[in-house]
Amino acid sequence: MNVFMAVHHFPPHYSGGAEWRTLRTANALQQRGHTVRVVAIESIKGNPADGLTWQDDVYEGVRLRRLSFNMKSAPDHFRWQYDNPWIGAHIEAMLRLEQPDIFHMVGGYLITASALDAALRVNIPIVVSLTDYWWICPRISLLRTNGELSTLPINPAQCVRCLAEEKRRFRLPGKVFPALMDMYWSQQHDRIAQVEERTRFLLSRLNQADAILCPSNFLRDMYVQVGIQPEKMQYIRQGRDFPNLTDEMKEKTPSPVLRLGFIGQIARLKGVHVLVEAVRSMPSAPVEVVIYGELSAYPKYTDQIRQLIGGDTRIRLAGTYENLTDILRQIDVVVVPSLWYENSPNSILEAFAHCTPVLTSNLGGMAELVVDGKNGLLFESGSAADLARKIQCLLDKPDLLSQLRSGIGAVKTLAAEMDELEATYARLVG
Numbered sequence: 001m002n003v004f005m006a007v008h009h010f011p012p013h014y015s016g017g018a019e020w021r022t023l024r025t026a027n028a029l030q031q032r033g034h035t036v037r038v039v040a041i042e043s044i045k046g047n048p049a050d051g052l053t054w055q056d057d058v059y060e061g062v063r064l065r066r067l068s069f070n071m072k073s074a075p076d077h078f079r080w081q082y083d084n085p086w087i088g089a090h091i092e093a094m095l096r097l098e099q100p101d102i103f104h105m106v107g108g109y110l111i112t113a114s115a116l117d118a119a120l121r122v123n124i125p126i127v128v129s130l131t132d133y134w135w136i137c138p139r140i141s142l143l144r145t146n147g148e149l150s151t152l153p154i155n156p157a158q159c160v161r162c163l164a165e166e167k168r169r170f171r172l173p174g175k176v177f178p179a180l181m182d183m184y185w186s187q188q189h190d191r192i193a194q195v196e197e198r199t200r201f202l203l204s205r206l207n208q209a210d211a212i213l214c215p216s217n218f219l220r221d222m223y224v225q226v227g228i229q230p231e232k233m234q235y236i237r238q239g240r241d242f243p244n245l246t247d248e249m250k251e252k253t254p255s256p257v258l259r260l261g262f263i264g265q266i267a268r269l270k271g272v273h274v275l276v277e278a279v280r281s282m283p284s285a286p287v288e289v290v291i292y293g294e295l296s297a298y299p300k301y302t303d304q305i306r307q308l309i310g311g312d313t314r315i316r317l318a319g320t321y322e323n324l325t326d327i328l329r330q331i332d333v334v335v336v337p338s339l340w341y342e343n344s345p346n347s348i349l350e351a352f353a354h355c356t357p358v359l360t361s362n363l364g365g366m367a368e369l370v371v372d373g374k375n376g377l378l379f380e381s382g383s384a385a386d387l388a389r390k391i392q393c394l395l396d397k398p399d400l401l402s403q404l405r406s407g408i409g410a411v412k413t414l415a416a417e418m419d420e421l422e423a424t425y426a427r428l429v430g
Helices: 017-031 085-098 114-122 156-164 168-176 178-186 189-206 217-225 272-280 299-309 324-328 346-353 364-369 384-396 400-406 414-429
Strands: 002-007 035-043 052-059 062-069 102-106 126-129 211-214 233-235 258-263 287-292 315-319 333-336 358-361 376-379
Touching: 002 017, 002 085, 017 035, 017 062, 017 102, 017 346, 017 414, 035 085, 052 085, 062 085, 085 114, 102 114, 102 414, 114 126, 114 189, 126 414, 156 168, 156 178, 156 189, 168 178, 211 217, 211 414, 217 233, 217 364, 258 272, 258 324, 258 346, 258 384, 272 287, 272 299, 272 315, 272 384, 299 315, 324 346, 333 346, 346 358, 346 364, 358 364, 358 384, 376 384, 384 400
Parallel strands: 002 035, 002 102, 035 062, 102 126, 126 211, 211 233, 258 287, 258 333, 287 315, 333 358, 358 376
Antiparallel strands: 052 062
């Protein structure tokens, strides 16, 4: 089968969950005899005054085309963030040349719904893997600039305010005169109409996909609530393989202290500060915290974390890592303190594969994966005090950690995920 995949970014310059998942999927499909071609966005700060440039590449055996364009030169900056005709025209030309059996889009951000329109025009079956809330929320995460989580139904006026308050000059008046600014944003009819059109357009396009894959039931239910046809939605949890992992490698190296680990993006929505604040509130607790992740992606936030850590030698920013198994042998509990509705975090699946319990926020797909008291513990999202209580609980009950480890079940394999994906492809191709 000839599969054409589209995703917002691709390794090695981008290393988010969707990027690595696309790479793993492409490699797995190729190992099963399928032909795969990937297109991804390399840069939105390209040189051309209009249109885009591209570069063909092969990365870890996957053929791909990296697209670049200058978003600042878009005639309608807001609309082109979700409906980019440059991308649509280019992908349509590629599809007519490649003649794939399946068009598989991962996410939606940057690649935009114009890619779906291209596949519709060429009359190719469409699969969309949902990874976040981009189709519903212009900020992708449903997390507002003031740190609050949006709930359904989405209020377009709130979206307008949230987008504007990404700039400091709008945030300050909102804090000083909240009621007045509520009235002001409710009267921004043109901007509200823009957000309403975005939602209408994107949901109508997503409903034209032939199959919509969700890695968590939480994510599926959210999209059904906003109007996506439930019969098109298919729950497929991603697989995560460690083929050389032995039982001996899952054993922890001895330690006199409780070792907490964070593995992921060092960004505010990931809640790293919540973990640091929790441990700093326990100055005499025998714990150690190691934070793994790229330190240069969000330098201002990383600096804030450093300031929060201060002189506490129990907490360390370790940067990126080479071997996940090696570092998980040095971690007793993985902490996932995200502030947004994560749908199916790889960090939780990876921890479970290494027989490591998880402390996580009681939100979204995180609370779907972690069963409180069985394979980990849940704490109130954003609450350093509640997280500290759960850490203290692990310290006070020496047997709890081994109990949680014994409650961890088998992690789905990549092969099992590919079996389900192939079955979906085959059903659509006929």
